[in-house]
Amino acid sequence: MPEGQPAVVGVVADLQAESAQLDALVAGLDDAGWATPTPAPGWTIAHQIAHLAWTDEVAAIAATDPDRFAQLLGEAAGNSPETYVDDAAEAGAAAPAGEILAGWRAARERLADALREVPAGVKIPWFGPPMSAASMATARLMETWAHGLDVADALGTSLPPTDRIRGVVHIGVRTRDFAYAVNGRTPPTEPFHYALTAPSGELWTWGPAEASNSVRGPALDFCLLVTQRRALADLNLELVGSDAAEWSGIAQCFAGPPGPGRAPRAS
Structure with missing residues (x-):
């Protein structure tokens, strides 16, 4: 595997650490725990993690297979962005908790590997403007952190803030x-x-x-x-x-x- 651009490697490491912190919060939950409502209306903890798994997987596809991503983008064209995202979360949340967690772990690992291999200067296609690997990793960090807050709030706990x-x-x-x-x-x-x-x-x-x-x-x-x-x-x-x-x-x-x-x- 290429060593990757230093800036990208650093942000990807932060993303992985943020994901691992959230993983530790949900890994021991039983089925009732996964069904806990979060501050996002209509979303349980299962929805939150399924959403992260879906988005990480789609981002990995965008970074490695632009043609396949273009196909996904075409499939989404008939829906509003929020409907497309909500539908994916709803479908993902219907799976057993162990399957959701395993899917997220695999997707985020694929994404980390993909981002580290994106050549300097290459833009990754996305639902909005294309972005660099560092920008994609930062965006995924932001969303993982924010959804982690929702999960922590649902469980009545908090995640320790870090300089990430x-x-x-x-x-x-x-x-x-x-x-x-x-x-x-x-x-x-x-x-x-x-x-x-x-x-x-x-x-x-x-x-x-x-x-x-x-x-x-x-x-x-x-x-x-x-x-x-x-x-x-x-x-x-x-x-x-x-x-x-x-x-x-x-x-x-x-x-x-x-x-x-x-x-x-x-x-």
Whole structure:
């Protein structure tokens, strides 16, 4: 196997670690545990893991067999993206729990191997714009982390935050204008400054320090906002400027139509 591009290898390693952390959370569940409802309406833990398995498998196909992926894309053309995804999760969740878990383990391993072998400069086709192997791995990391939160919430527990969430922050920063577009709004012309404290205590920054709009606070809270896993009222983020305040109400780093977000937690 080729050694792969260093940037890709690093993100893939983070993706594998994030997946393994979630795997450990669900591996010991009985059938009733897999049927536990999660914060995503209509989705049980089985739906969450089946969705990750399906998406990892499709991403592996896109990275290794563009013609086969084009066929899948054609099959999806008659459905809205959310319907296509929900149907796949529903079908996957109907399988026995052991089969769902084994399928996810195999799919994510195939994806990791495939991403490490993508040559530099090659773009992987996807349901949206094509992306590099590093971007695909980062996107899969973001989604695995976010769905892992749903599973942890369903089980009344939490997953320890790690600096792997830097990839989630990166996507949250990069998708600022997308959040405006998907909500039918015009994004600001000026960039924001982001100063976010990593779980390790390191300060991560993006954008010009002199920007009139800024977002400051824990990187974890930023990730919870952009993945719409917590309401703004439950987070410790400092928003400076009217544009940053507007963005905080529509922030969304995942593809698809505007998400409904989460209601504030009861105090």
